[in-house]
Amino acid sequence: MPITITRHDEVAVLRLGSRFDAYEAANVRQAMTEAIDGTPRVIVDLSDVQFMDSTALAILVQGMKRCRQQQGDLRLSGLQQPVRVIFDLTRLDSAFQIYATEAEAIASFQ
Numbered sequence: 001m002p003i004t005i006t007r008h009d010e011v012a013v014l015r016l017g018s019r020f021d022a023y024e025a026a027n028v029r030q031a032m033t034e035a036i037d038g039t040p041r042v043i044v045d046l047s048d049v050q051f052m053d054s055t056a057l058a059i060l061v062q063g064m065k066r067c068r069q070q071q072g073d074l075r076l077s078g079l080q081q082p083v084r085v086i087f088d089l090t091r092l093d094s095a096f097q098i099y100a101t102e103a104e105a106i107a108s109f110q
Contacts, residue, residue: 011041011109013101013102017048019054024056032063040072043105052086077105
């Protein structure tokens with residue numbers, strides 16, 4: 001799965017592609033650690049992700065907790081319908097701030 005990290009001022013954007021599951025967990029965890037080490041204000045762009053499993057959800061929750069411990073936050077953007085349903089069913093939609101676009105998520109940190 002392609003993973004990219006870009007920075008916009010004091011916000012790191014972590015873009016994930018395709019599936020986010022246990023097979024990709026180690027790579028995503030490493031990229032998230034790198035993003036958080038640069039700034040505790042992180043956006044995970046899931047616009048290219050069509051599938052997530054429970055391991056992926058756990059990594060996102062761990063990342064959010066780590067950001068908040070450093071007075072930052074982890075926000076999500078671009079959730080496609082199959083992924084959005086997972087957040088709705090697990091009620092994680094109330095734990096994360098979710099934005100339609102990356103630009104909206106970046107603006108939310110201003």
